[in-house]
Amino acid sequence: MKKILHVCAEFYPLLKTGGLADVTGALPKAQIKLGDQVRVLIPGFPAIKAGIKNTNIVKNVDTYAGHVTLLFGYFEDIGVYIIDAPHLYDRPGSPYHDANQNDYSDNYLRFALLGWIASELACGLDYFWQPDLLHCHDWHAGLTCAYLNLKQSSHHAKSVFTIHNLAYHGSFNRYHLSQIQIPESYFNVNGLEYHGQISYLKAGLFYADHITAVSPTYAKEITTPELGNGFEGLLKTRSEQRRLSGILNGIDDEVWNPTSDSLIAARYSKRKLDIKKTDKYELQREFNLDVESNGPLFCVISRLTEQKGLDLILSLLPEILDRGGQFILLGSGDNKLQQAFSEFVNNPQYSNKIAVYFGYNEELSHRIIAGADVFMMPSRFEPCGLTQLYALKYGTLPLVRRTGGLADTVIDSTDENLDKKISTGFSFIDCNEDGLRYAVNRAFQLWQTQQVWRSLQRRAMSQQFSWQDSARKYQQLYYAISRKL
Template structure:
């Protein structure tokens, strides 16, 4: 089968979050299964700086963005059996960052139009065209409404994946004619309209043959007003083609037996190295080196979505307990300042590292006993899976992908891979921390069983990709 992915980012070339991880790993796993797989990405200045000398310059062509004719260069590399094509336009993509510009609508309108034109030019007409998040959300619509006259495109099936429904791509309706070169009929009849805006995500949900999101629980949650961000009615209406598939992680990269960032290696059969990693992390960050105290790790953006309003409000109480916390992340300034202040008041209990450091992140995954991730909503989440790979037990709110990947400890059966709380409140966060502390201090044998359970879970993309494989075959 020929599979084509179009996205705004993809590791290892460019990544700002989970979307980049998916585009870096899923196509590679599908190629290993024997599919012919290609990916189309924008060519950002950051890609040019890191990979420019490795890419082949292929050709260039002109893209009609409304009344404008825009240059589109094409660069190429094959990596891990996947064909990567890059759309090059310096005006649009040499900006220093991936997102956040006043003309993001025009930038990604150009990218989508160029990607659709490119398929014919490189003679890669896919059986399934898989697009991701709002930046590519107009592609299923354009394929059926603007490019339907191209015979080669008529058999293409489309899949749209929602990585986060909060970001929908809402723009003025004049964009249809001004940038996409199509009429306003589908806006005027309400198909593309939401809140008096052109909504790219709505277009994708209505026009794609299948819609997926990144966990089964999140697929159910976005049908509700609490999580649907205004599109819950649409998700209920289109629920027949909506499904949730949990992301995987790169289990070669996140491997405690081979990780080059951690000082000591270990496995689920021998955790000696993990104890040494804990001591090394405590020493490195200026915490008392104590084997007997549970060390809680946090690697996260410090935002409300990640639940840090709960954490900050409860931190005074939490730090009265016999524990240590290591935090790594940046985000809202109020939360950065709060953690820094508490670290100054409790230097033996809290190390606040307001930055991002990939090596330190791996050391935290490996050296911590538990991993705190109390998200208000979490479409999938990857950190909890990474933590489990290192025998670090996640303590999570039971939403979205966290609910699907972390089995809360059952004190009666001894089963579980971490700890969870169902009611999103500071009270239940603190009570769940207390439950984890009790188990750590009173029943190390049970704690060890949870670690073994967590490290035995298969979160590899080779397994996760099988569900996508089945979905594509259902379509074609």
């Protein structure tokens, strides 16, 4: 049995901006079921404090970032440490930026403190509980590994650093080093330095005992110049040292399950797929789409960024709609992309064929996944992706680019794969308009044969991406690290 501390900035269902929260909310639960003692450390953002009310004070601590009260409470069965520092974390909206999407100027301090408190827990800050292993998630927790290295004589804990998205570096000015109590000697190529700045992401990549990526394919891709973001040399070295591996994310069956989902219009299963038509009908009504349409309903649930290939979707939207398809988008982000999708909605030519919802809405995402026929995710790169896993579970066939976790989870409906009865959706290789058009054409083609479409849906819904499987792989990794080091 291991004592595991997850260090993170988001935690589902209390605080979520993306897939990171789904992981940190679900993986600890799965690990607890395997018998490990698992806790989470997170900054005291308003949503976290509001969701975990019955807390006890662990310790009051004076830090380089000011006075901090470390709280402890439970969310369901998961023990959660909360860094209560209102001067740093009591702000509305996103954990990372203000209402105008501007990063908070003191993010260097807010997330350095997260790593510092994590390292203090490893050194016995909580007299009654001391972790054997710190599992750090993304750049927000990356400095944990550097602090552990600084304090290595004061603890026995090991560290795992998980890359959820290598594109976010957590880079800050060098002159902050003294403010966050990191020695100047750590600022070099074999340390925190990245293009003349401090990178919290690189702190995790360089100092962690082991690195994981959230899919096997992404773990390979990030060792290449194309997707390494300048870290490919370091990551290739760590891979050669067998200290980089890929473990695919899972899905929480208690949250995403069409047979028990209370957020959708009608519950269904692969044996009762006809009921899914009710979810489509209600979704069309909700968004004033033509309920008499016989074409497939395409959907996107995503951050609006070029990474997600949304510009490719925009280029093909006229073809999709002119061929009788419908389209729903849920997401927010880049203003230019929002404007481009809005122009389609406001075009009378596409009345009752397209709808958008700008923002984040967890309940609506369930209704869209349940009611749509095709889920689109033509990402330029995708560390894992979780939404395509939800789509598979709901029989909403994923249409994806073959990269990262998308390559590991969706099998294209080629004639050969259909004959082998292994297809679960649609995928393409070339990241361009023609590549996406190939997959869209294939979807329209198979839509004409509903018997084949139903068989694809049932096979998609039969896929298993359990957090229990992922938790077992992490458990094996933790024990291997303990033996190796």
